[in-house]
Amino acid sequence: MRFNLEQLGAVGFQDLAAALTVATFGSGVQVMGAGRDGGRDLYHRGPLIWKRIEEQLGEVWDGYTVFQAKHKAELAARPTDNVSWLWGQIRAELNAWASHSDRQDVPDYLLVITNVSLTPTPGSGGHDLTAVVLEKYVEGLRDGSRDLDGQAEAGRKAKLARISKIKKLRVWDGNQIQTLLTVHGGVRQAFPAFLAPADIFASLPELVDKLPLDKLEPGLRAHARTTLMGEGFLYFDEAGSGDGRGIPVHEVAIDLPVTYDDGTRRSTALHHVLNRAEHILKPKITTQKRPRHLVLAGAPGNGKTTISKFLVQIFRASMLNGAANLSADHVVTIAGVARALARLGCSLPRHRRWPMRIDLAEYAEEGGLNEDETLLRWIARKVSKRSNAGEVVPWALQSWMRQWPWLLVLDGLDEVTEPLVRKRLIERVTEFVNDAEAENCDVLVVLTTRPVGYTENIAPTQFERIDLDYLELPEAIRYGTLATQVRLGTDADRIERVTRQLRKAADDEALRHLLRTPLQVLILTIIVDGAGHLAPDRYSLFWGYYDTVFKRERAKIGGLHHLLQEHEQQIQELHQRVGFELQVRSEAGDRSTATLTAEELRQITWHVLNDVDFQPSGKDAGLVESIFSAATRRLVLLAPRGDNNGYGFDVRSLQELMAAMHLTTGPLDKVIARLRTAGPSPHWRNTWLFAAGRLFATPQPHQHEAVVHLVQSIDEAADDRLATAVPIGPRLALEIVEDGMARSIPKWRDPLIAHGLRVLDEPPAADISAITRGLVRFADTGDDQRCLVADALRDALGNHPISADTATKVQELIPAIAREAGTRPAVQELAHVLRRPNVPPPSEQAPAWDEFNDEIATYPASETTLAVLRPAADALQQIAQQEETDADAIDAIIAALADTEAAKALASALTHILPREAALMRILRDIVLPTQHRRPIGADLRS
Structure with missing residues (x-):
C-alpha cells in the first residue's frame, strides 16, 4: 500500500519524520518544537546506531547528528523536477551551515527526510545524485578561481572550514518513508490521514482491538452522520430575527481573534485550534510541547458556543468527507463547511479526528457527576442516544480512543457555578485528560468559559489558556455584513442599508465600542434594520434589540397584534420575572441548564396578571394562554430547550438582561442593596453590569451617583469575603467604563476609572492583559483620560513592591497592545512613564x-x-x-x-x-x- 505523504502538509510531515526517527533510533533523538530551531528539526548527540534498513546495516554515526524534514506540497510529473527542488533545498541548508547566521554548531552528520521519491537509475538517478551532494558542494568551496580579492578568499575558506565538519549527508526519500511506515505500524496508525475516507469505518475492527462491528461501528457512524445534520445549526431567533430558520453554522462562522502567553501573542481561534489539532499526535511521539489542551475564554457574546459548534462540525466534515454512505444533504453540508474554511483561509483538516461536543451545564445537571460516573461513560451514553445501533459501551469507546484521534469540546464551564459541583466537574475533566495521556491517546480537549470567575487554572501542565479578544472594526463589519446577507437573503436594498449603517457606527467614536463581539454586532444589525436608535452602551444595545423585536411583531397586522399592543407591560414583566427565575435556578448545583416547564411559565403569567388586578382565574383566564402563546411563539425569546419540553432563553445574555430589569425594579435603595449582594458573584456579573447600565441609561443624576458610590463602597464592611485583601470594586469600576456607561460624563467617569486603577495595588492577575487592553482603549479616548492612567502608573511605581511589579507588567504589555489597537503615539508612551520625582523606589519590608x-x-x-x-x-x-x-x-x-x-x-x-x-x-x-x-x-x- 502506498501512503499519501503529500496530504500531511509540512507540519504533519515533520511530525511523521520525528515519529519515524524516534522509532528507528530511539528516544535519544531530541525533537524540536515550533519556532526558530537553527536548522534542527531534530538532533542527536552521541553514537547513532542504524538498524537493519536496507544498505545501512550495522553503520554507526558517532557525534552530533541533525535531521531536517523537507516536504514538497505537490510533486511534479517529471522526477527530475522533484530532484531539482530537493537539491535546491539541501543547497540552501548547506549555505546556511557554511555561513555564520544562527547555526553556530555545525553537525557531524546530516540526515534529510523528504517525501520526494528518488529514482534508482545508476549514475543519473536521483538517488545517486543526492548521494554526492555534499561532495560536490565541498568541491565548489575548494575552487578559488572566482575569488575577486583577499576578503572573498577568506570568506570562502571560512565556509569551507565550517562545512568540512560535516562527515556524511544522507537522504531518506519517499520510498524509504513508505518502507519505514510498513515496518513501524504504531507510527502509521498515529496518522489517520493515511486512511482513505471510505475506509475509516470499514477498518474499525483493526483499530479497536478486533471488536465486533455490531458493538461499535454502527453507533459511531450513525453518530457522526446524525450530528453533522442535527447539531450544526444556529437559530437567528435565538439572537434576533424571530423567523425560526435554522442556519448552518458554517454559513455565518467567522474566525475570532485570540491572545495567549499573557496577552503578548496574537492569533485567531480557528487557526490556533486547527494548527494544534494538526500538530499533536499520541503523547509518546508528538512534537507538540505540553500543555496540549486548550481553555478558550471569552466574554459574553464573544462567540464561544458558535465557534465550538463550528469546530466540531469541521471535524465531522473532515471525517466523513468522501465516504460512500452519505446522503445528498450530507455531501452538501460537507462542501459548505469546506467553502467556509476556504473563506477563512483554512481547509478541512488532514489529520482526521472523531469530534464530540459536550454542554457542561447539561452534563452537570443530568447526572454526569455522580460518584460512579466518568466523562467517558457520559460520552458513551450520548453517542448511544444519537444512534439506533444499540448501546455503545464505555470500554469499547476507550479502545476506540486509544486507536483513533479525538477532538472533545467541553462548552460552558462558566455555566456551572455551584462550588462543589464545579469542583467535581473539574476533577472529571482532569481525570479524563490524564487517563488519555497515560493510555497514549491522541486527544485534543477544548474547554470554553467566560473569563470572569475562571480562577482555577485547570491542570496547567495539560491546558493552555487562550482568550478571545474583541473584534477589530473591519472584522466586525465583515461579520455584520455576512450575518445580514444570510438573514435577509436576496433583499439587496435592506442589506445595503444595514451595512451602510454599520460603517457609520464604526466611524462614530461613541458607537464603535459596540462593535466588539459577534452577538453585539448581530443585534446592532437587527436594530438598524428596524430603523432603531443606537445608544452608546451595551445595556441600551440589548434593550434596543428587545424593543425592536417587540415593535416588529406588534406592527404585524392580525393574529396577536392587539394583544401585543394592549399588554406590552405584562409581556415585558413576564420576560423579566422569567429571566430572574432562570438566573436563580441556574446557579444551583443541579439546575445548571435551568428551564421552566410550560405549566411554570403559565403560573408566572398568572401572577403577573393577578398583581395588576386582572382575574386570571376568572374572566381573564384566556389571557394567560394568549400571553403564553405570544411569548413563546411570536416573540420567541423564550423557546423550548432540551428534551424535557422546558422553556428558557437560548441566548444567555438575554436571560441576564431580563434578570437585570427585574433587579432594578423598585425603590432605588432596594435596587442598590440587591446590586451590593450580587456584585461579588461571577454568575451574576453580566446581570450586574446590565443592571448598572439601566440605571445609567436614564438622565437621573441621583441614580448615577448611587451606582458610583456603590462601586466605591462595595468592599467596605465585607469581611466575609476579606474585601480589604481582595476587593472587587476596582474591577466593577473598569467594567462599567468598558461597557460604555458614563464614558461621556467626566463627573462619573473619572472617579470610576480612578477607583478601577486600584487594580494596580494587587499582584498581577491572570486577566492582566485584558485589564491593560481596557486601560489602553480608555487612554486613547482623550488626553484627560490618558493623563488619568499615566498618573495612576506613576503612583503605583512609587508605592509598595506589589503595585510597582503590577504597574511594570502593565507597561510591558502596553506597546504591543497599543500597536494592535492603532492608538495615538501618546498612548504608547504610557509604557515609559516613571515614578514621580523625589519618590524613592519601593522598599521591601518584612510583613508584620x-x-x-x-x-x-x-x-x-x-x-x-x-x-x-x-x-x-x-x-x-x-x-x-x-x-x-x-x-x-x-x-x-x-x-x-x-x-x-x-x-x-x-x-x-x-x-x-x-x-x-x-x-x-x-x-x-x-x-x-x-x-x-x-x-x-x-x-x-x-x-
Whole structure:
C-alpha cells in the first residue's frame, strides 16, 4: 500500500519524520518544537546506531547528528523536477551551515527526510545524485578561481572550514518513508490521514482491538452522520430575527481573534485550534510541547458556543468527507463547511479526528457527576442516544480512543457555578485528560468559559489558556455584513442599508465600542434594520434589540397584534420575572441548564396578571394562554430547550438582561442593596453590569451617583469575603467604563476609572492583559483620560513592591497592545512613564506577622469563634510561608469567614501584613475566595 505523504502538509510531515526517527533510533533523538530551531528539526548527540534498513546495516554515526524534514506540497510529473527542488533545498541548508547566521554548531552528520521519491537509475538517478551532494558542494568551496580579492578568499575558506565538519549527508526519500511506515505500524496508525475516507469505518475492527462491528461501528457512524445534520445549526431567533430558520453554522462562522502567553501573542481561534489539532499526535511521539489542551475564554457574546459548534462540525466534515454512505444533504453540508474554511483561509483538516461536543451545564445537571460516573461513560451514553445501533459501551469507546484521534469540546464551564459541583466537574475533566495521556491517546480537549470567575487554572501542565479578544472594526463589519446577507437573503436594498449603517457606527467614536463581539454586532444589525436608535452602551444595545423585536411583531397586522399592543407591560414583566427565575435556578448545583416547564411559565403569567388586578382565574383566564402563546411563539425569546419540553432563553445574555430589569425594579435603595449582594458573584456579573447600565441609561443624576458610590463602597464592611485583601470594586469600576456607561460624563467617569486603577495595588492577575487592553482603549479616548492612567502608573511605581511589579507588567504589555489597537503615539508612551520625582523606589519590608498574631490572640471572641479563628490564622501563615495551599487550609479559612466575628478578626489582622505578602494575596484572590464569591445568592436577592 502506498501512503499519501503529500496530504500531511509540512507540519504533519515533520511530525511523521520525528515519529519515524524516534522509532528507528530511539528516544535519544531530541525533537524540536515550533519556532526558530537553527536548522534542527531534530538532533542527536552521541553514537547513532542504524538498524537493519536496507544498505545501512550495522553503520554507526558517532557525534552530533541533525535531521531536517523537507516536504514538497505537490510533486511534479517529471522526477527530475522533484530532484531539482530537493537539491535546491539541501543547497540552501548547506549555505546556511557554511555561513555564520544562527547555526553556530555545525553537525557531524546530516540526515534529510523528504517525501520526494528518488529514482534508482545508476549514475543519473536521483538517488545517486543526492548521494554526492555534499561532495560536490565541498568541491565548489575548494575552487578559488572566482575569488575577486583577499576578503572573498577568506570568506570562502571560512565556509569551507565550517562545512568540512560535516562527515556524511544522507537522504531518506519517499520510498524509504513508505518502507519505514510498513515496518513501524504504531507510527502509521498515529496518522489517520493515511486512511482513505471510505475506509475509516470499514477498518474499525483493526483499530479497536478486533471488536465486533455490531458493538461499535454502527453507533459511531450513525453518530457522526446524525450530528453533522442535527447539531450544526444556529437559530437567528435565538439572537434576533424571530423567523425560526435554522442556519448552518458554517454559513455565518467567522474566525475570532485570540491572545495567549499573557496577552503578548496574537492569533485567531480557528487557526490556533486547527494548527494544534494538526500538530499533536499520541503523547509518546508528538512534537507538540505540553500543555496540549486548550481553555478558550471569552466574554459574553464573544462567540464561544458558535465557534465550538463550528469546530466540531469541521471535524465531522473532515471525517466523513468522501465516504460512500452519505446522503445528498450530507455531501452538501460537507462542501459548505469546506467553502467556509476556504473563506477563512483554512481547509478541512488532514489529520482526521472523531469530534464530540459536550454542554457542561447539561452534563452537570443530568447526572454526569455522580460518584460512579466518568466523562467517558457520559460520552458513551450520548453517542448511544444519537444512534439506533444499540448501546455503545464505555470500554469499547476507550479502545476506540486509544486507536483513533479525538477532538472533545467541553462548552460552558462558566455555566456551572455551584462550588462543589464545579469542583467535581473539574476533577472529571482532569481525570479524563490524564487517563488519555497515560493510555497514549491522541486527544485534543477544548474547554470554553467566560473569563470572569475562571480562577482555577485547570491542570496547567495539560491546558493552555487562550482568550478571545474583541473584534477589530473591519472584522466586525465583515461579520455584520455576512450575518445580514444570510438573514435577509436576496433583499439587496435592506442589506445595503444595514451595512451602510454599520460603517457609520464604526466611524462614530461613541458607537464603535459596540462593535466588539459577534452577538453585539448581530443585534446592532437587527436594530438598524428596524430603523432603531443606537445608544452608546451595551445595556441600551440589548434593550434596543428587545424593543425592536417587540415593535416588529406588534406592527404585524392580525393574529396577536392587539394583544401585543394592549399588554406590552405584562409581556415585558413576564420576560423579566422569567429571566430572574432562570438566573436563580441556574446557579444551583443541579439546575445548571435551568428551564421552566410550560405549566411554570403559565403560573408566572398568572401572577403577573393577578398583581395588576386582572382575574386570571376568572374572566381573564384566556389571557394567560394568549400571553403564553405570544411569548413563546411570536416573540420567541423564550423557546423550548432540551428534551424535557422546558422553556428558557437560548441566548444567555438575554436571560441576564431580563434578570437585570427585574433587579432594578423598585425603590432605588432596594435596587442598590440587591446590586451590593450580587456584585461579588461571577454568575451574576453580566446581570450586574446590565443592571448598572439601566440605571445609567436614564438622565437621573441621583441614580448615577448611587451606582458610583456603590462601586466605591462595595468592599467596605465585607469581611466575609476579606474585601480589604481582595476587593472587587476596582474591577466593577473598569467594567462599567468598558461597557460604555458614563464614558461621556467626566463627573462619573473619572472617579470610576480612578477607583478601577486600584487594580494596580494587587499582584498581577491572570486577566492582566485584558485589564491593560481596557486601560489602553480608555487612554486613547482623550488626553484627560490618558493623563488619568499615566498618573495612576506613576503612583503605583512609587508605592509598595506589589503595585510597582503590577504597574511594570502593565507597561510591558502596553506597546504591543497599543500597536494592535492603532492608538495615538501618546498612548504608547504610557509604557515609559516613571515614578514621580523625589519618590524613592519601593522598599521591601518584612510583613508584620507579630502584629497579626497579637491581634488574633487578643481578639475578644467566644470559644466557638476562636475554634474557627485560630485554625484560619494558622492556615494564612502556612500559605504565606509555603506560597501554596491545600484543601484543609482552604476549608479552615472558609469556615472562619462563615462566622461574622471570626471574619472581622481575620480582616483586621490582615491589614498588618498586606500588601507585603504578594503570594498570600494572589492565593486568596485566585484560589480561596472564589469559593465565597460563587455562593448561591438567589434566595438573598428574592428577599
